[in-house]
Amino acid sequence: MSKVTRPLEVVDYCSNPKCEAEILLDQRVVKHGKDLYCGNNCLCEGLGAVVIKADDNFERGDAEKHENDPTD
Secondary structure, three states: OOOOOOOOOEEEEOOOOOOOOEEEOOOOOEEEOOEEEOOHHHHHHHHOOOOOOOOOOOOHHHOOOOOOOOOO
16 A cells, blocks of 8 residues: 555756756655756766776776866
8 A cells, every 4th residue: 555645746857957856755865956857867967977997808998087186
């Protein structure tokens, strides 16, 4: 039996242009600035982050260096 006692209310839409899923009242979301994202994957994609795998063949030179990198 469902415990929903009120109708689902759309309050916003995911800020990732490739997603734009409905964000419902009381839904757990990710906020960045004024933007809401339906999840971590949409946040990363919306910010332009890239997920890579650092394996045995990964060399530090293959990745861009960050100016605040503590390992330099």
